[in-house]
Amino acid sequence: xxxxxxxxxxxxxxxxxxxxxxxxxxxxxxxxxxxxxxxxxxxxxxxxxxxxxxxxxxxxxxxxxxxxxxxxxxxxxxxxxxxxxxxxxxxxxxxxxxxxxxxxxxxxxxxxxxxxxxxxxxxxxxxxxxxxxxxxxxxxxxxxxxxxxxxxxxxxxxxxxxxxxxxxxxxxxxxxxxxxxxxxxxxxxxxxxxxxxxxxxxxxxxxxxxxxxxxxxxxxxxxxxxxxxxxxxxxxxxxxxxxxxxxxxxxxxxxxxxxxxxxxxxxxxxxxxxxxxxxxxxxxxx
Amino acid sequence: xxxxxxxxxxxxxxxxxxxxxxxxxxxxxxxxxxxxxxxxxxxxxxxxxxxxxxxxxxxxxxxxxxxxxxxxxxxxxxxxxxxxxxxxxxxxxxxxxxxxxxxxxxxxxxxxxxxxxxxxxxxxxxxxxxxxxxxxxxxxxxxxxxxxxxxxxxxxxxxxxxxxxxxxxxxxxxxxxxxxxxxxxxxxxxxxxxxxxxxxxxxxxxxxxxxxxxxxxxxxxxxxxxxxxxxxxxxxxxxxxxxxxxxxxxxxxxxxxxxxxxxxxxxxxxxxxxxxxxxxxxxxxxxxxxxxxxxxxxxxxxxxxxxxxxxxxxxxx
Numbered sequence: 354x355x356x357x358x359x360x361x362x363x364x365x366x367x368x369x370x371x372x373x374x375x376x377x378x379x380x381x382x383x384x385x386x387x388x389x390x391x392x393x394x395x396x397x398x399x400x401x402x403x404x405x406x407x408x409x410x411x412x413x414x415x416x417x418x419x420x421x422x423x424x425x426x427x428x429x430x431x432x433x434x435x436x437x438x439x440x441x442x443x444x445x446x447x448x449x450x451x452x453x454x455x456x457x458x459x460x461x462x463x464x465x466x467x468x469x470x471x472x473x474x475x476x477x478x479x480x481x482x483x484x485x486x487x488x489x490x491x492x493x494x495x496x497x498x499x500x501x502x503x504x505x506x507x508x509x510x511x512x513x514x515x516x517x518x519x520x521x522x523x524x525x526x527x528x529x530x531x532x533x534x535x536x537x538x539x540x541x542x543x544x545x546x547x548x549x550x551x552x553x554x555x556x557x558x559x560x561x562x563x564x565x566x567x568x569x570x571x572x573x574x575x576x577x578x579x580x581x582x583x584x585x586x587x588x589x590x591x592x593x594x595x596x597x598x599x600x601x602x603x604x605x606x607x608x609x610x611x612x613x614x615x616x617x618x619x620x621x622x623x624x625x626x627x628x629x630x631x632x633x634x635x636x637x638x639x
Numbered sequence: 640x641x642x643x644x645x646x647x648x649x650x651x652x653x654x655x656x657x658x659x660x661x662x663x664x665x666x667x668x669x670x671x672x673x674x675x676x677x678x679x680x681x682x683x684x685x686x687x688x689x690x691x692x693x694x695x696x697x698x699x700x701x702x703x704x705x706x707x708x709x710x711x712x713x714x715x716x717x718x719x720x721x722x723x724x725x726x727x728x729x730x731x732x733x734x735x736x737x738x739x740x741x742x743x744x745x746x747x748x749x750x751x752x753x754x755x756x757x758x759x760x761x762x763x764x765x766x767x768x769x770x771x772x773x774x775x776x777x778x779x780x781x782x783x784x785x786x787x788x789x790x791x792x793x794x795x796x797x798x799x800x801x802x803x804x805x806x807x808x809x810x811x812x813x814x815x816x817x818x819x820x821x822x823x824x825x826x827x828x829x830x831x832x833x834x835x836x837x838x839x840x841x842x843x844x845x846x847x848x849x850x851x852x853x854x855x856x857x858x859x860x861x862x863x864x865x866x867x868x869x870x871x872x873x874x875x876x877x878x879x880x881x882x883x884x885x886x887x888x889x890x891x892x893x894x895x896x897x898x899x900x901x902x903x904x905x906x907x908x909x910x911x912x913x914x915x916x917x918x919x920x921x922x923x924x925x926x927x928x929x930x931x932x933x934x935x936x937x938x939x940x941x942x943x944x945x946x947x948x949x950x951x952x953x954x955x956x
Binding site: 555 | 796888899
């Protein structure tokens with residue numbers, strides 16, 4: 354029921370957004386009304402939904418429709434004119450490995466997303482260096498013995514190519530190194546939830562995930578170059594595997610869209626709800 | 640309503656001495672004919688609308704799929720084993736072979752079991768057992784496939800891991816076991832029906848000739864129900880080939896040829912669902928995924944044609 358409501362609402366909102374932009378009534382900033390359609394990253398979706406709820410309380414005339422899929426669908430939807438805001442786990446206005454820049458789009462930073470290397474609870478290792486991770490993901494290191502663990506094959510679990518988490522993990526944790534392991538101990542999963550289940554239920558496995566997902570007893574986050582994966586270490590600059598989450602817009606945002614992005618970037622939201630959702634405020638990184 | 644007008648005997652006789660009986664009957668007749676027409680055109684329209692949507696889907700997928708061959712050669716798509724989209728290499732041969740071997744393996748596991756179950760429910764089991772088994776099988780069809788996948792991931796994989804000593808346990812065997820469980824009710828219920836409709840006189844004649852029960856089932860009932868069982872198997876195959884959510888959780892999703900039962904690999908469906916949300920709309924990659932979907936559509940289409948063909952032959956014989 355809730356799902357259908359959401360679908361109908363999104364569809365209606367898209368129709369309204371099109372008609373509104375045709376009649377040129379969308380960008381009336383003074384009284385602040387209009388429709389905002391947001392598409393893209395599922396990692397940022399909880400944040401977007403929370404912000405939308407609060408923003409609509411302040412500006413009842415603004416209707417916001419948000420939905421989530423893969424990161425890359427965000428800037429794509431903006432490019433096609435389906436969405437006003439495309440949520441993306443990387444800066445889609447510049448080239449990243451595998452994805453060309455989306456021309457004419459502006460990246461608005463809205464949050465800091467930390468990522469963590471996780472292993473199954475039976476793995477004795479609790480620290481891995483960049484070189485060790487590179488070795489594991491490129492297939493040069495295949496046994497936990499080689500990185501100080503027990504004598505057991507390493508089972509590598511990774512996200513499918515094109516996942517925002519994978520893009521960021523590759524560039525930060527593997528220093529741009531490739532994930533090129535294709536043999537019997539290599540597996541790809543489709544989402545953060547699958548990653549958590551797979552690593553939790555597979556002995557000797559290693560994977561990576563948003564830090565907010567690291568809960569429960571079956572998985573544990575390992576230190577990266579001797580630094581523990583915590584929000585504090587991200588903020589003080591010692592833990593390096595994190596990325597900004599972006600709201601992509603076609604050109605500089607205007608009207609209700611601008612007001613919404615401003616609200617998400619505001620101190621009140623960043624220090625309040627955003628922190629509660631375990632994201633890190635962007636101001637903390639300056 | 641419809642039956643009333645078709646069968647004139649049901650038309651009530653006008654009451655004796657009533658005013659203008661003939662006129663009332665004619666009006667009734669006209670009304671029934673009109674509602675008949677309305678119903679007929681309503682159903683016709685519904686079917687045409689469905690056909691229209693089906694044609695649209697086929698045309699859309701086909702059109703997008705065929706764009707692929709403007710970018711790469713069909714030979715690369717069908718015969719290359721190298722699927723590295725980030726380097727513009729789109730060889731789908733390993734997916735096609737894996738899909739076929741997964742289907743064959745699934746059928747090898749599920750057909751003997753489900754036909755056996757069909758024989759049990761149709762021929763051997765006492766009434767109370769039949770009344771228990773049939774609804775249970777019907778219920779199994781209704782369980783969403785992702786539930787089967789999740790059970791496979793959390794229950795079957797650790798079991799296979801212990802059994803084989805492999806690190807992961809993902810691969811063709813895990814996927815085939817999950818799929819076999821999923822298609823089992825489909826095959827066994829339809830085979831059950833096919834066996835039930837075999838005329839009793841065949842069995843009586845066989846018994847009269849001195850056959851044992853086993854001989855009756857193996858030599859008379861099963862051959863007589865053969866075509867029905869075959870179409871049940873084909874229906875099960877279409878379900879197995881098109882199944883995505885359960886397979887994607889236990890097959891490992893690695894684009895490589897499955898050389899052993901425990902090699903993490905990928906089939907057409909699982910590769911589409913893993914990648915479709917992460918590709919750009921107007922890219923060779925997207926067209927390649929559409930071509931894989933089109934291929935699946937063609938396979939199901941051919942299988943359904945085979946069922947129709949078998950069905951017609953059965954009626955003729």
